[in-house]
Amino acid sequence: xxxxxxxxxxxxxxxxxxxxxxxxxxxxxxxxxxxxxxxxxxxxxxxxxxxxxxxxxxxxxxxxxxxxxxxxxxxxxxxxxxxxxxxxxxxxxxxxxxxxxxxxxxxxxxxxxxxxxxxxxxxxxxxxxxxxxx
Numbered sequence: 001x002x003x004x005x006x007x008x009x010x011x012x013x014x015x016x017x018x019x020x021x022x023x024x025x026x027x028x029x030x031x032x033x034x035x036x037x038x039x040x041x042x043x044x045x046x047x048x049x050x051x052x053x054x055x056x057x058x059x060x061x062x063x064x065x066x067x068x069x070x071x072x073x074x075x076x077x078x079x080x081x082x083x084x085x086x087x088x089x090x091x092x093x094x095x096x097x098x099x100x101x102x103x104x105x106x107x108x109x110x111x112x113x114x115x116x117x118x119x120x121x122x123x124x125x126x127x128x129x130x131x132x133x134x
Contacts, residue, residue, distance in 0.1 A: 003075045008045035009033030010084040011065060011125060012056055018109040018122070019086065021054045022100045029102070029112040032056070033079055046082040054101045055093025058086040065125050068117030081121055 009031050012019035020029045032053040036045040047060045060082045067080045104112065106126055113119045122128075 002071070005075050005077045006036045006042075007033050007077055007079040008036050008042045008049060009079050009081045010046045010050040010054075010056075010060060011081050011122065012050065012054070012058070012084040012086050013106075013126070014086060014103070016106050016126075017103040018106060019054055019056060020102055020104050020109060020112060021095075024098060026098070026100075028114065029104070029109075031081070031113075031118070033081075042080045043082055046080070046084070050084055052094045053099055055090040055096060056084070056086045056101075057088040057090075058084050060084045066121045068115050068121060070115050070117075079118075081118070083125065 011031055019032070021032055022028070023030050032049045034045065034049040034053065036042055042064065043060055043062065050056050050060070061084070064080045064082050067078060070077050070079070106122070110119055110122060113122065
């Protein structure tokens, strides 16, 4: 039986662009996300991942946009996604030596996102599809 790994992520949008970072191995583009540590709220985990993976800080909403599930290394990852209004963007951040950050136009971001459920969350958040269609 696969383990279930709980993760949190931020969807940072500004001027019709989405903040994306490379995966650890640099092969894929993802939104900042990571494991929720014991005694850490989902929202706090999302905020921490935004800083660690993308070097961005700001207001993370209290309520998530939704969630998605993906499989990796035989484990099921359950990711809750929070919207973030970015206030600060640093040139250096904890993982800047092995991740790249890009602000990508929405259309390009949707092409880069490989998880169908996350792609739909982004489309709903940006009003590209109606929530009832989900």
